[in-house]
Amino acid sequence: MHRISRLIATVAHLALLGAVGIPILITILTVGATGIGTLVVVVGFLLVPLALLAMLGVAWFERERVAGLYGVDVPPAVFRRSPRTDWLSLPHRLLRIVTDGQHWRAILSFFLASIFGAFTLPLLSLIGIGIPLAFAGLGDAATVGIPLTSLAVPVAWSPLIGLVAFVGGLAGTIGLAMAHRSVSTGLLVPDDRERLEQQARDERERRHGAVRAADFDRTRIERDLHDGVQPRLVSIAMQLGMARDKIESDPAAAMRLIDEAHASSKSAVTELRQVARGIHVAVLDDRGLDAAVSALAARSVVPVEVDARIEGRCSRDAETAVYFAIAEGITNAQKHARASRIRVAIRTRRSSSGTDSLWARVEDDGIGGAERQSGGGIDGLAHRVAGVGGTLTMTSPAGGPTAIEVDVPCAS
Structure with missing residues (x-):
């Protein structure tokens, strides 16, 4: 029938x-x-x-x-x-x-x-x-x-x-x-062969993106340690060595050197904490993407408006990829765009196939003209997002605005 x-x-x-x-x-x-x-x-x-x-x-x-x-x-x-x-x-x-x-x-x-x-x-x-x-x-x-x-x-x-x-x-x-x-x-x-070929292509692209993202993160961590923490630790060692040499002949100068080394050690700890935050965001696991982005916005020197409408939690990989995309967008707006305002929108979307995805958009009112360069921050982010099966797009015409959009499957 x-x-x-x-x-x-x-x-x-x-x-x-x-x-x-x-x-x-x-x-x-x-x-x-x-x-x-x-x-x-x-x-x-x-x-x-x-x-x-x-x-x-x-x-x-x-x-x-x-x-x-x-x-x-x-x-x-x-x-x-x-x-x-x-x-x-x-x-x-x-x-x-x-x-x-x-x-x-x-x-x-x-x-x-x-x-x-x-x-x-x-x-x-x-x-x-x-x-x-x-x-x-x-x-x-x-x-x-x-x-x-x-x-x-x-x-x-x-x-x-x-x-x-x-x-x-x-x-x-x-x-x-x-x-x-x-x-x-x-x-x-699509027949089974075409479907399997497409799945193989998608998996190959995700693996390539994950490898490129890992390489980009490794290079960034090496650069941050080499340019920031390592010179600071060398300076502390030199100050302590000079203080050791002066502790008998000039105790006052030795104490000043020790105080400077102590202050430098605090700065080194802060820089190490910032490097660690670039690897793993604790608040993201504890309180979710909304809270993590809100904390990111609170530290921004440019006013950031956050509009988050998220239903439930997505996978850790998906939330991490979206978080770092938002962080990179805010950082670029602060450093290069001469922006006076940044707006961040985050949504949970349901596709026609019934799967959920995490979508975010970072837009500033700066001068625009940003480009995706090989090995740059946006390029590294694009590979990180591709590694979890998502997409990243950027529009930045001359005169602005610059907008970065990411769309990542929740079940990544």
Whole structure:
């Protein structure tokens, strides 16, 4: 019974798409072609994005339609962001979206379903013709007119013609429905091999990101120890050595040196604590991301507004990656952006596939112009986020504002 109801639903889908699918695609193509032809004037720059959005809407509709009709797992669309931070970031992102094969496969599925639907409509009409012809012999008329035509056949022939029309229309309709399922699921639902290959690629990217992030953290810790703590400890050792030499001949000078070494040791402890905070944030484990970011904002010399709406806790790796992304964004705004205000937004999001993710955005009102450089702080953060299966994007046009967004799966 379930198969019959799904078959009826498929035929209904095809009939509807056969009536409206091709006109919709023709309209979108017309708008796009008109926009391309009028790019020399302002209207072209409005029509081309409009046609692009309409095509993406068709692709989204087709994915949702096939997933709901057949109960299959159709992967959601991934709108790939651009790594660029200049004025070409938006055109580059649009180009990445347009050249993504998953959208074109969905549009191709919609087009083929519309073609199947265009053939389904006359087949349904054939079924409608066959039923009255099959029972026309019960009447007294010598001839029977074929519905929807001006033709007439002898009443003796009408049952056979009606039966042939009914069976042919029904068989053709069922065949198109079955072909539609095979084609649409083949285009939109990845097979096991493709799914495993994609999982292998994702895992390889995550491993690469984790390795790069670990290397970046190691280099940063080495730099912080070499440039900060190590000279401080050498200075303390020298001061204590000088105090030892002077303790008998000049006790007062020796005491001054000991006091300076004591003060330097306190500074060294503070610097070591800051280095340790860059490795592990205790408050993050104890009180969560909201409290950790609030403490980070309280230490900032630039006013930071924190808007956190987090439902529950995510994994430690996910929260750590988002925390350090926020910390780097605040630090960059303080050092380089000449910002007077920083805003941090944190959200827990639920994707269409039912999985939760942790999203954060750091935006300042500075001068902008930031770039992601190989080996730099943003590059290291991007690898750290990629190592837990997330994404990091940065937009920083000249004149500002600079915005960093991270999106990390909660179950990383």
